[in-house]
Amino acid sequence: MNIGIIGIGNIGSMLLETLQNKEHTFHIINRTRSKLKKYEKIGNIKICKSIKDVYKNSKYVFVSVKPQHIDEVFKEISELEEDGNYIISTAAGKEINEISEKSKKNNVVRIMPTVISKIGKGVTAIAFHETIVRDEKKEIIELLKPLGKVLELEEEKFDAFTILNSSGPAFVAFILESFIEGAINIGLHADTAKDIVLKTFEGSIRFLEKEEIDLSELKYRVSSPGGVTIKGLYELEQKGTKGAIMKAVYESYLKNKEL
Numbered sequence: 001m002n003i004g005i006i007g008i009g010n011i012g013s014m015l016l017e018t019l020q021n022k023e024h025t026f027h028i029i030n031r032t033r034s035k036l037k038k039y040e041k042i043g044n045i046k047i048c049k050s051i052k053d054v055y056k057n058s059k060y061v062f063v064s065v066k067p068q069h070i071d072e073v074f075k076e077i078s079e080l081e082e083d084g085n086y087i088i089s090t091a092a093g094k095e096i097n098e099i100s101e102k103s104k105k106n107n108v109v110r111i112m113p114t115v116i117s118k119i120g121k122g123v124t125a126i127a128f129h130e131t132i133v134r135d136e137k138k139e140i141i142e143l144l145k146p147l148g149k150v151l152e153l154e155e156e157k158f159d160a161f162t163i164l165n166s167s168g169p170a171f172v173a174f175i176l177e178s179f180i181e182g183a184i185n186i187g188l189h190a191d192t193a194k195d196i197v198l199k200t201f202e203g204s205i206r207f208l209e210k211e212e213i214d215l216s217e218l219k220y221r222v223s224s225p226g227g228v229t230i231k232g233l234y235e236l237e238q239k240g241t242k243g244a245i246m247k248a249v250y251e252s253y254l255k256n257k258e259l
């Protein structure tokens with residue numbers, strides 16, 4: 001399969017490296033040429049000089065540039081003839097109808113990926129232009145399988161999905177970091193703290209899945225009456241931590257809707 005990728009940043013490089021497979025030939029381009037250097041000597045990766053070269057040579061063309069740069073890419077594509085190729089946009093907040101209008105193409109697919117897919121464990125949401133039929137959808141979903149789970153989702157749910165799934169890893173990193181720094185403050189070395197915190201989070205998730213219990217049930221199993229855990233939970237409640245996190249999710253959601 002001939003696959004194009006316009007924009008080899010965080011997501012473009014994740015797509016290139018995760019979908020890498022000897023049966024595919026990749027045609028890639030990036031504005032900052034230095035980011036392409038490491039792919040120069042790989043046989044099935046062709047570095048292109050123009051968006052036209054990428055589009056003309058690829059059946060599936062991922063567009064993974066920032067939302068503020070996407071219009072110029074679609075403008076260039078709009079001047080090219082559609083010949084059985086499909087645009088697959090990864091841009092947050094950009095709807096299929098808008099992409100279709102700007103690129104003057106019908107074969108438009110929208111995905112919402114995550115950097116986590118680099119290890120094949122992420123979830124990728126997907127939505128298709130109304131003219132794309134079942135067999136075409138099946139082939140595209142199959143192409144994306146190395147990314148992990150591929151979830152067909154109504155476009156109106158993309159904004160919420162983006163914040164939870166695609167911004168999500170950054171929120172997780174922030175919360176983990178808070179615990180690690182809390183641990184350093186009570187005398188642990190950073191490496192030890194990181195190891196314990198990661199294992200505690202991972203173990204708690206596995207435990208919740210296996211025991212099939214509610215989150216509050218886990219809180220009450222751990223919190224001894226008048227003990228140490230409830231003291232910390234009380235502090236979090238007094239500081240409005242849950243409200244702050246809910247507000248963070250909401251603000252990200254509003255920002256995504258503005259794009």
Ligand SMILES: NC(=O)C1=CN([C@@H]2O[C@H](COP(=O)(O)OP(=O)(O)OC[C@H]3O[C@@H](n4cnc5c(N)ncnc54)[C@H](O)[C@@H]3O)[C@@H](O)[C@H]2O)C=CC1
Nearest residue numbers: 007008009010011030031032064065066067069091092166
């Ligand atoms: N970073 C993430 O975790 C996620 C990002 N997204 C979306 O994916 C898209 C890409 O995000 P990132 O990879 O984080 O951005 P990035 O800034 O890391 O990568 C974008 C790349 O596109 C290149 N570029 C810009 N204009 C170009 C042009 N005209 N021709 C060729 N290359 C061009 C830039 O040089 C850059 O390397 C965005 O639209 C974003 O909303 C979606 C889900 C998750």
Ligand SMILES: O=C(O)[C@@H]1CCC=N1
Nearest residue numbers: 092162163166167168
């Ligand atoms: O922060 C952003 O705008 C992009 C979209 C979702 C994750 N990263």
